[in-house]
Amino acid sequence: MAKATIDDVAALAGVSMKTVSRVVNKEPNVRASTRDKVQAAIAELEYRPSQSARSLAANRSYVLGLLYDNPSANYVIDVQEGALETCRRAGYDLLIHPCRHDEPSLASEVLSLVRQSRVDGLILTPPLSDIAELVEGLVAAQVPFVRLSPTENKQACPYVQTNDQEAAYDMTCQLIELGHERIGFIAGHPDHKAVAERFKGYRAALKESRIKLDKSLVVQGYNSFESGRAGAAQLLALESRPTAIFASNDDMAAGVIIEAHHRGIAIPRELSVAGFDDTPVAHQIFPSLTTVSQPIADMASKATELLIKQLKGKAVQMPAAIMSCRILVRESTGKLGK
């Protein structure tokens, strides 16, 4: 049996092509009995509308593009999962498009994707959310898009973010309450602003507790395990070394833990360690890592919803959603000497 077309369905149901189209697209103004007839014909012929034909006619692809440049497999997978969840419910598919945030041709490459009518809209994740040229290019070309965790130019499009600076603040407060005063901090990659700005939470907590910010306790990391280990090596070699280290993400925190192991420093007896993200390594490491969990899939799912709403023309203004992080206390933090 050859693939059935809308004409075959119309003929079998004894209606016009347009009526079948109405039923398929759940448009109103179809009598219930007519709809039933059509649906029976669809079932009998196993009719599936051709996406290419409807894309061409309607000038919409029913495909969304997910853009990312993130070395964390877990982050990307969670985003994909969340985005797909909403896509499926709404009848969209998802095209993935990893790219390089430092590629000069990034904006034109992405615009080309849209101009080929491949995707109806885009989802941007950090650090792409903060690439001004890309964001401005999309706005100028009137491409519908949403962003996850943008830190700048927030009126450009709908977005979803977490209160992660607040979580970094809370985490730092917890360490202070445990009695720590010399708290090392490993900052996130400067290009990755959402991570980099977790530093603000750390700083605010110290300030509130009237602990002077000691610049020798703050080292630059680059989100990788290796950079975390290197940062830890620097901090732990200090004459008066910190009693706690807060890394801006789990990979770097894992690096801190390994470096401490290799130096024979006991965690948490001699050093508390905290991370951020709750990646799998956080509980696969010894001791398990105190960290912050972000609802990444939920953020992506919500962002995709905002995008689809925008595509349907329902959005007059640019909505935004803020979601909450959760601190997970595990084995790697505690009072000194315990």
Next chain:
Amino acid sequence: MAKATIDDVAALAGVSMKTVSRVVNKEPNVRASTRDKVQAAIAELEYRPSQSARSLAANRSYVLGLLYDNPSANYVIDVQEGALETCRRAGYDLLIHPCRHDEPSLASEVLSLVRQSRVDGLILTPPLSDIAELVEGLVAAQVPFVRLSPTENKQACPYVQTNDQEAAYDMTCQLIELGHERIGFIAGHPDHKAVAERFKGYRAALKESRIKLDKSLVVQGYNSFESGRAGAAQLLALESRPTAIFASNDDMAAGVIIEAHHRGIAIPRELSVAGFDDTPVAHQIFPSLTTVSQPIADMASKATELLIKQLKGKAVQMPAAIMSCRILVRESTGKLGK
């Protein structure tokens, strides 16, 4: 400026639409000077062919579908990366389609995706590579597809696999050479045959060294960290416990390491641990894990090539590619007492 169409380009270049089409699709039989004229017009108008129009006319979407049901984010990301690499070079895009291998409607759901003309072909990854109903359904519907690491029904389609049973054999031999005789084994998820069959390599190595297979040393794992930890708990509680444990993947090996830490068993002095896959946790854990690295992205890239070749009708028979694993010796294995 409205989006330029092929007619606009043809008009500007002073040729027919068909000639533009030839240039765009790099077909032969176009005079160089004509091609140049056309390309100049394309550049001037910033013409990008509409994918929907060409899909409809040519009955091809230039999109491939990637099917997976794998809890390992790293595996999936590597597969995506490899597949995309080939896709880009060949002018294809990639649609991702996670699904559940135990879902009864899996085959019909996937066939529906193809019938909507969304994808021209499919890439199946473990454990989907071994879902007979899906594989047979695709063959029956004459859908072009390729598989990664299939263990059954190998003539059904082109495929790519590694010599991982051989690698498991080599790893076991290495442990034996280090003096281990009581080597525990944590088997992979039974639904995930490619992983499960690593056991064969372990068994073969023991046999060759005339070490009797002790069934109490083989426990069933399910590929997860937790199942690895549970398996290790069982093995390490044995009266005569193993001096080495080989887990069928890194997540389970990480579970072994954590369980050993909690029991105060020193690695590798009292227990050697080996894993499989070389996921990030393998070097983010203490001690770092001896493991096997598979060229996952390369496999996916190669598989995608085979698929595209098949789409172009170039493949008469079903080709297969076998790639090599590499053993990475790290800190977690050694001689007893060292």
Next chain:
DNA sequence: ATGAAAGCGCTAACAG
């Protein structure tokens, strides 16, 4: 509530 006609922008088949 339903239908008829006119494309969407391209490729395929054939003609020259």
Next chain:
DNA sequence: CTGTTAGCGCTTTCAT
């Protein structure tokens, strides 16, 4: 080597 003619299977617009 290049052009002409027909669709691909839908949605849209406008009738009825």
